[in-house]
Amino acid sequence: MTKPHLLLLAPLLIAAAPVHPAADAVSQDRLRADIDKLVSFGTRHTLSSLTDPKRGIGAALNWAEGEFKAASKACGNCLTTARPEDTVTGRRIPNPTRVVDVIAVQKGTERPNDVVIITGHIDSRVTDVMNATADAPGANDDGSGTVAVIEAARVLSKHKFPATIVYGVLSGEEQGLVGAKILADYAKAQGWNVIANLNNDIIGGSCGSDGVCDNAHVRVFSEGPRWQGGADLRGPQRSLGGENDSPSRNLSRWLDTLADNLSLGLDVRQIWRNDRFGRGGDHTEFLNAGYPAIRFSVAIENYNEQHQDLRTEGGIEYGDTPDKMDFAYLAKVTKLNVAALAALASAPPPPAPSVEGAVSNDTVISWPAVAGAQGYVIRWRRTDASQWEHELRFKPQSSAQGATTMYVQGIAGIRVDDWIFGVSAVSSDGHESPVASAVPGGAFRPYEAPAPVSAPAAPPTSPRT
Missing domain, CATH: 2.60.40.10 (Immunoglobulins)
Known part of the structure; x- marks a missing residue:
């Protein structure tokens, strides 16, 4: 050439740069203990009690906030906690209901407005999405993502980074991605320059309901053409490209390379669609707001454990309980998240x-x-x-x-x-x-349509004589 x-x-x-050492500090034992604690709240359904001290979504949120505060105390109050919330009604929330997220903010030392967000949803459900009283352990869906967020806060808060890291525990995912929209709106209200949202949903199992197992891969879902921008982008992308080059797609490419460098025995399998076929996750609301976002999920899902009443039928156990999880696998996925957060918060935008x-x-x-x-x-x-x-x-x-x-x-x-x-x-x-x-919509920021070109002013007319 x-x-x-x-x-x-x-x-x-x-x-x-070398891989950040914080990834090595992830504790499989802590992840297991945290899952057990989440399951102990009985149900974490979004419509369950916000005030019961022992059972329901409120008790679980209080515990998560307590873990963030304990991590903050250990690092000299380096984390600031907040509870973004809104009162919501919708198809799966028939009556006005407070939906509450818990976040911890680790402010960057040089570029505090550049923000990387990790999320998992703390709410759980059984077969009937409206059943807010039955036991819904939600160990893998999405206790696994929640404890990954908390563990990331524990290990990364011991270090300083140029950019800000936000650790988000979200409610309302099972009721329509409600908590994710609350946090995406909160990010916009704060004026954050969100570089990436790493959403973790079902990251703690390695065997499917058909007996097929895979603990060597994690799926990363990413959209191709960016959704936000919609019709405004279709014409320029048709002419100049961009069908496979959204910021989220490039984030998944970057994660694939990072995983290869980590030597965790965990390879990224890029899935080039927004989410699983016909399904959705919290990262979608960040995409809707124009922020780059991807979803981590297990290589093979077990449908006997997702959204199931606890029962045994035909010799098959149904339900999302800790004994069905692979905690060594969960630790690997958490380490990949930690390494990614550290690298993104250390690099320029x-x-x-x-x-x-x-x-x-x-x-x-x-x-x-x-x-x-x-x-x-x-x-x-x-x-x-x-x-x-x-x-x-x-x-x-x-x-x-x-x-x-x-x-x-x-x-x-x-x-x-x-x-x-x-x-x-x-x-x-x-x-x-x-x-x-370098394509239309390729920038890592919310899309803004070009300002319309104003027509030139008409020349002044001469007075009649």
Whole structure:
């Protein structure tokens, strides 16, 4: 390949950052103890009691908040807890009901408004989604995601990061993703620049109801064309691409690479749809708000354990209880989450690149300079390739410090027609952001439709004579 002509950029010599040691601190024993505690509340149905001290959603939320506060005390009050809530009615919430989330905020030391959010839903259910009184252990769905969030707060709060990490325990998932919408709205009200939502829902089992087992993979679900932006994006994407390059899709690609580097014996299986066939999860409400979001879930689901009354029929045990979980597997998935949160909170935000090159032998890529970035990686792949195939690494020349725009001009022999381009940002210590694709809707921020172009004012008319 002919050497590209560079403007404002020079070779990047920053080594890749090592995996953060916090992942090694995840405790399988603590995860098991926390699951047992969640199950002890009997039911955590969203419509169960908010005030009973021992049984129901309120008691479970109080316990989760207590765990966040204990972690905060251990780190010198580095976490701030809050309870975003709303009074909701809907198809599965027939009467006005307070739906309450519990969050802990670990404020970033350099870029506190750049935010990474991990979530799991604490509510549980049985076969009848409206049954708020029967025992609903919800060990795997979604006690597993909840305890992963709490464990992440315990181990990551012992360290400091440039960006903010938010640990979210959500209610109302089984009643229509209600708690997720509450938190997404809360994030918008706070003015957070949400880099990613890592949603964990059913991450603690390794065997399906058909006897097939897989403890070596975790599924990561990600949407392709971004949903938020809708019709406004369809025309530009049809012309310029973007069907497979939403921020969430690039987040899943980034997680796949991270998992390979961790050597956990856990590989990411990217599932290129928003969620399981015909189903949904809390990350969807973050996507609706324009925030990059993905869902972690087990490689193989066990449908005998999901949304089931506790019973035995035909020799088959039904119900979501701790004895059916694989806690070694849950620990691996939690470690992947912890490593991802640490890396995302250490890296600069992804750039917002654009590309030009129609009717040209060369390609021009540009992007606004990113705060905290000491270098950038330009990546590209064939339009039918699943992962990024090629890269060029750069850092700004000293003469370019303070420049508002970075770009590479004339990548010779690379015609934009046949390739998808993207750019990631790199910190001084080697932490690299996910790639943002240079396509309509590819930026890691809520989509904003271009302002309409005003028609030129009519020239003044001369007075009649």
